[in-house]
Amino acid sequence: MQTDQIRDNLLDFLVRNFVVERQDIDLDKSLVDEGVIDSLGLIEISAHLEKTHAITIEPSDMSRQNFGSVTRIVEFVARKLAKTAS
Amino acid sequence: MTAPLQHRGPDAWGTYLAPEVAFGQTRLSIVDLSAGHQPMATERSVIVFNGEIYNHIELRAELEAKGVSFTTHCDTEVLLRLFETEGTAGFSKLNGQFVFLIWDRKTKTLTAVRDRYGVRPLFVLHHQGRTYFSSEMKSFDGLPDFARRYAPECVLEHATLWNTLGGRTVYQGIRCVEAGCFEVFRPGTESQRGRYYEIGQELGRIDVPKTIEDASQHFTGLLQDAVDLRLRSDVPVGAYLSGGIDSSVIAHLTKKNKKENFRTFSVGFEDSAFDESHFQRLVSDQIGSPLESIRITNESIEENFMEAIYHTERPIFRTAPIPLYLLAKRVRECGFRVVLTGEGADEILYGYDSFKELRILEQWKREGAATSAPDLLKQLYPHLRHFSDPKYFGMMQVYYEGFLEDFDNELCGLNIRVSNNKIIANYLNRDLGVEFDKGALLERLRAVLPADFSQWSLLQRNSYLEIRTLLDGYLLSSQGDRMSLGHGIEGRYPFLDHRVVEAAFSYPDDFKLKGFSQKHVLREAFRGKVPNEILDRPKHPYNAPDLKAFFRNGVLTERARHFLSEKVVSDYGLFDTKMVARFLRKFEGKIPDQVGYRDNMIMIFMLSAQIAQFWARSPKTIYLDPALKRVSLCDY
Numbered sequence: 182m183q184t185d186q187i188r189d190n191l192l193d194f195l196v197r198n199f200v201v202e203r204q205d206i207d208l209d210k211s212l213v214d215e216g217v218i219d220s221l222g223l224i225e226i227s228a229h230l231e232k233t234h235a236i237t238i239e240p241s242d243m244s245r246q247n248f249g250s251v252t253r254i255v256e257f258v259a260r261k262l263a264k265t266a267s
Numbered sequence: 268m269t270a271p272l273q274h275r276g277p278d279a280w281g282t283y284l285a286p287e288v289a290f291g292q293t294r295l296s297i298v299d300l301s302a303g304h305q306p307m308a309t310e311r312s313v314i315v316f317n318g319e320i321y322n323h324i325e326l327r328a329e330l331e332a333k334g335v336s337f338t339t340h341c342d343t344e345v346l347l348r349l350f351e352t353e354g355t356a357g358f359s360k361l362n363g364q365f366v367f368l369i370w371d372r373k374t375k376t377l378t379a380v381r382d383r384y385g386v387r388p389l390f391v392l393h394h395q396g397r398t399y400f401s402s403e404m405k406s407f408d409g410l411p412d413f414a415r416r417y418a419p420e421c422v423l424e425h426a427t428l429w430n431t432l433g434g435r436t437v438y439q440g441i442r443c444v445e446a447g448c449f450e451v452f453r454p455g456t457e458s459q460r461g462r463y464y465e466i467g468q469e470l471g472r473i474d475v476p477k478t479i480e481d482a483s484q485h486f487t488g489l490l491q492d493a494v495d496l497r498l499r500s501d502v503p504v505g506a507y508l509s510g511g512i513d514s515s516v517i518a519h520l521t522k523k524n525k526k527e528n529f530r531t532f533s534v535g536f537e538d539s540a541f542d543e544s545h546f547q548r549l550v551s552d553q554i555g556s557p558l559e560s561i562r563i564t565n566e567s568i569e570e571n572f573m574e575a576i577y578h579t580e581r582p583i584f585r586t587a588p589i590p591l592y593l594l595a596k597r598v599r600e601c602g603f604r605v606v607l608t609g610e611g612a613d614e615i616l617y618g619y620d621s622f623k624e625l626r627i628l629e630q631w632k633r634e635g636a637a638t639s640a641p642d643l644l645k646q647l648y649p650h651l652r653h654f655s656d657p658k659y660f661g662m663m664q665v666y667y668e669g670f671l672e673d674f675d676n677e678l679c680g681l682n683i684r685v686s687n688n689k690i691i692a693n694y695l696n697r698d699l700g701v702e703f704d705k706g707a708l709l710e711r712l713r714a715v716l717p718a719d720f721s722q723w724s725l726l727q728r729n730s731y732l733e734i735r736t737l738l739d740g741y742l743l744s745s746q747g748d749r750m751s752l753g754h755g756i757e758g759r760y761p762f763l764d765h766r767v768v769e770a771a772f773s774y775p776d777d778f779k780l781k782g783f784s785q786k787h788v789l790r791e792a793f794r795g796k797v798p799n800e801i802l803d804r805p806k807h808p809y810n811a812p813d814l815k816a817f818f819r820n821g822v823l824t825e826r827a828r829h830f831l832s833e834k835v836v837s838d839y840g841l842f843d844t845k846m847v848a849r850f851l852r853k854f855e856g857k858i859p860d861q862v863g864y865r866d867n868m869i870m871i872f873m874l875s876a877q878i879a880q881f882w883a884r885s886p887k888t889i890y891l892d893p894a895l896k897r898v899s900l901c902d903y
Binding site: 224 | 665666861864
């Protein structure tokens, strides 16, 4: 899956579930810090990513490095998928 | 203006008219039932007073020793005579919950005063060259050419902090006299404000107990005295039992000295997730008091929401006030007019999670993420599954890490609340031009903080903020005063006796939060007196069904659908119609088992904000019963 598809899918999920306008989401800022989601939101996103992309998110994956922004989440999922494919 | 306050004082009413001033008062008779009618006058002054002065007997004796004589046994007269004798300097002697207006007939001076923590409300409106005061804002609705209109920037501030700062309210032109303050008005001049009390003012003046054992004894003595003072009443006194430690302690101390005609009251829920009946019964059985309980369902929340918002007058964030509104009704039906409750303990004894969060963040920042500090997050919410699940622990770490940079700014623990609640800004009508601006919020906050705020510990600062925001703006008002007096019931709060508050404030942080043991001194003091099952149970915040109460079989209830419809949202103009519709679509037909804090908050905030606007636009017409008029004074 291309990164832009992963991004679009994630943004659709955010817009649908967190009632936020797509243009209000800064792709490079933390969704938590920007108030788009709360702590429960991180869990919902994690569950959505696992279900949509058939990946397993390990406890060690949970970090700002991987979940610190939409861009980082997309890159993280792309890395996971590439690893699974190889 | 007086008639809309009838529910606060259903027993009698009276008026005073003079060329410069007019008073109206509705009375809830509690002390000196036959002689305490208001407005009350002496040759020199006239007073209207709402509340109680608990130490009126001691103050009376002090004044009598100075040669002052009295004609009633009522605390109202004590207030009058104290002011006539000592002026504004006498306010700091008052132990109670009160607001009053005193008119000096000779100097033509009006003095308005409010209690230390804002238990009783006092709103002020300047309109068409006149100044109006009232215990509730709905009194202003009948004034010519006046209508309550939201101040959108204040609505957002209220949404983020659960209160507005600096005496502002969510309505344009209406402010309140701030807690611990008095204001003096003279015709033709600007009013002058004075402060007779600020939280923490006794720091350095109180002898702080050295050990937790000494502190337990010290605190128990003060709290018992605070309870005893609050049992002074000429009508039966009861107590609320929530099932938590605070109300259990108060009920225990009440029963100790109140053997006769004492009853406890509690709220039970049909939904077991909210129900604490088992713990309430445990305490009532132990102290041997009859327990009167009401049972709350989703339906009863929904059916009474509208009437409760008539009383709160402003948006709320949870439905938790509604069961207390219904409980007050039951208390009145049982022949009681006064109840003691446990409010204030969480703020003064570090009972909220915000205190634990700050302690973790402080350690985390000091020691770094590579240490065990982040692991402490697991202990934050033991009752929430996802906090103990290792899979999701990292997510919590990501969440809290975002606060490491600014948790020790002036907002302290409120940084997290503000971060969660600022989402409300996205739901406001964009045409209003209101945006969340944390820098501006911090500036406004800095302007109202006490001078020595920065010298306090982080947890003391948080305690101050919780008292001035959540307690004042929500728990004592929307969930407290407005709900109980909606049915003519007076709530009394021993933990908010200023001697208790100042003692607790002066104790070392570890006496209040030892590790993660909250209200440590209280637990130590009452071990062996209150059941261990109560003392040792994890904190269970008092909540009621929120969003779910407004859906039936996945469909929005009729009332909620009306107030959140595109037409009404558009007519009222506060919210963005598209955002409201999208929010509701998220839940239509598919309400998840677990609704998060934020979605519950958004739903209740929007619905209550709409209904509060409805009441501001459609005031009720209420008439006072002429047969209950007891005072008719005139200086014309």
